[in-house]
Amino acid sequence: MVMRVLGTVLATTGLVVGVVVGTGGTASAATCPSSAHPKTTGGEASWALSCSNGHLTVHGWVEDTFRDNRCAYVTITPRRERSRTIEACGSGVRKNFSEVFVDEYEATVKLRVA
Secondary structure (H helix, E strand, C coil): CHHHHHHHHHHHHHHHHHHHHCCCEEEEEEECCEEECCEECCEEEEEEEEEECCEEEEEEEEEECCCCCCEEEEEEEECCCCCEEEEEECCCCEEEEEEEEECCCEEEEEEEEC
């Protein structure tokens, strides 16, 4: 009986650890209009995608939320143009951004801490 309970506890712990490890980065592949507000250990962000006259605009903010000598990054990867990365370094530092991409209508937007 003890072994069965221990096995269940270990299996559950493995699932929880797997979920925590999986939160290292948060990505959103989206078309206009859409928005997201991801949060991970050490970073938080909010962004919205909008389209007008053939241009994709991604605006929002990224914030470093942990005093750990690491930075929070938002990387925007459109279909055709080069990726752009916005960084916030230092606990409590928030960077606002507004990036425009010509002839685009979708992008993958990702929050990560490194």
